[in-house]
Every structure is written in C-alpha cells, then in structure tokens.
Amino acid sequence: MATATASPRQERQGAHTLKGNPLTLIGPQLNVGDKAPEFAALNQDFKPVKLSESAGRVRLISVVPSLDTGICDAQTKRFNEEAAKSPTVVILTVSMDSPFTQKRWCGAAGVDKVQVLSDHRDRFFGPAYGVLIKELGVLARSIFIVDKAGAIRYIEYVPEFASHPNYDAALAELRKLANE
Numbered sequence: 659m660a661t662a663t664a665s666p667r668q669e670r671q672g673a674h675t676l677k678g679n680p681l682t683l684i685g686p687q688l689n690v691g692d693k694a695p696e697f698a699a700l701n702q703d704f705k706p707v708k709l710s711e712s713a714g715r716v717r718l719i720s721v722v723p724s725l726d727t728g729i730c731d732a733q734t735k736r737f738n739e740e741a742a743k744s745p746t747v748v749i750l751t752v753s754m755d756s757p758f759t760q761k762r763w764c765g766a767a768g769v770d771k772v773q774v775l776s777d778h779r780d781r782f783f784g785p786a787y788g789v790l791i792k793e794l795g796v797l798a799r800s801i802f803i804v805d806k807a808g809a810i811r812y813i814e815y816v817p818e819f820a821s822h823p824n825y826d827a828a829l830a831e832l833r834k835l836a837n838e
Contacts, residue, residue: 668684668685668686668785668788669682669683669684669792670682670683670685670687670788671683673687673815673817674791674798674815674816674817674818674819675817675818675819676794676818676819676820677818677819677820678818681791681792681793681794681798681819682791682792682793683788683789683790683791683792683798683815684784684785684788684790684791684792685784685785685786685787685788685789685790686788687788687815688787688788688802688810688813689810689813690810690811690812690813691809691810692809692810693808693809693810694709694717694802694804694808694809694810695709695786695787696708696709696710696786697709697777697782697783697786697787698780698782699752699775699776699777699780699782699783700757700775700776700777700778700779700780701757701773701774701775701776702757702760702761702764702774702776703757704757707750707773707775709750709804712748712750713806713808714806715746715747715748715806716746716747716748716803716804716805716806716832716835716836717747717748717749717750717803717804718737718740718747718748718749718750718801718802718803718804718828718832719750719751719752719787719801719802719803719804720733720734720737720749720750720751720752720772720801720823721751721752721753721783721787721789721797721798721799721800721801721802722734722751722752722753722797722799723753723754723791723794723796723797723798723799723819724753724754724755724796725751725753725755725759725760725763725764725767725774726755726759726763729799729820729821729822730753730799731763731767732822733751733799733822733823733825734751734767734769734772734774735767735769736825737749737751737772738769738770738771738772739771740829740832741771741772742771744832744833744836746836747832747835747836748773749771749772749773750772750773750774750775751772751773751774751775752775752776752777752783752797753774753775753776753777753796753797754776754777754778754784754795754796754797755776755778756776756778757776757778760774760775760776777797783797784797787800787802788815789815791819798815798816798819799816799819799821799823800813800814800815800816800823801813801814801816801823801828803828803831803832803835805835806835811831811835812827812828812831812832814827814828
C-alpha cells in the first residue's frame with residue numbers, strides 16, 4: 659500500500675543540520691495551508707494506522723529521530739502529558755524505531771496517551787512529509803498540526819538535529835484549534 663504522495667527522489671539540502679553539518683531531507687517541504695499527506699505507519703502491534711482514521715479531529719504529529727535519545731524521550735513525554743489534558747485531540751509520535759522498540763520504550767516511560775507509530779518498515783511518512791534524513795535513515799525532528807478538515811495549520815522543521823522543538827508555540831496552536 660503506497661500512500662506517500664511525495665516522490666522519494668525529491669531532496670532538500672541544508673534545511674536540517676547535525677552539529678552544524680548539513681543533512682539532506684527527502685520529500686517536499688510542506689507549508690501551512692497544504693492538505694496533510696495521507697500516510698500509514700505501524701502501531702506497536704504491527705497494524706497500519708492511517709492519518710485519515712482520525713479525520714474530523716485536530717491532530718498533532720510529533721516526529722522524532724529515535725525514542726532512545728534524550729531529546730526524543732523528553733519530546734514524546736511532553737506531548738503524552740498534553741494528550742492526557744486534551745482528550746479531544748489526537749497526538750501521534752512517529753519515528754523510525756521498530757514497533758518492538760517503541761513498545762518497550764513506551765512501557766518503560768509510562769507513555770500511554772499518544773499513539774506512537776513506526777515508519778521503519780514502509781517509509782511512507784518520512785518522504786511524504788519531507789523529513790526522512792538521507793544520511794542517517796531516521797526522521798528529522800518536526801511538528802505538524804492538522805486541523806479537523808485535514809489542512810496543515812502549524813509546521814516546525816527543527817533545524818538542528820539535537821535541538822528541542824518550540825513546545826509553547828505548538829501547544830498554543832493546538833489549543834486554539836481544539837477550541838474552534
């Protein structure tokens with residue numbers, strides 16, 4: 659099932675760095691107002707989850723390189739706390755970690771309010787959202803907020819691999835959209 663809308667050959671250089679060294683992102687640079695690309699990623703039971711399954715709800719997609727790193731750990735836990743306070747929104751975390759790794763990490767971290775999804779097997783999400791890092795084979799840290807109608811209303815491509823996203827800005831937009 660190939661649901662990615664981006665050509666895997668489309669590449670962008672310099673939009674993301676690791677300790678100042680440029681990395682290549684595969685896929686388009688999405689913009690606020692674009693229709694959110696459909697994707698399927700695996701849940702911890704190896705079942706595909708599509709973005710369209712949560713249509714009609716506000717969705718925050720938190721993208722992390724690997725849950726087993728400090729910033730990714732903190733980012734996912736932060737959004738898990740927010741998910742507990744915002745039952746009307748859907749918060750997804752997507753990484754290249756295998757579903758086995760995600761399940762182990764979620765159990766150890768007590769993360770149970772966000773849907774943690776793996777792009778490891780099919781790599782549909784990364785190229786569709788322009789966040790697959792060619793040199794590392796992981797996803798670039800980023801945040802996308804999709805409104806009830808399926809339009810992207812907030813995007814943050816975190817420019818440095820080892821930096822946190824702007825949690826306050828993302829959560830302010832999430833709360834605004836949840837109350838519309």
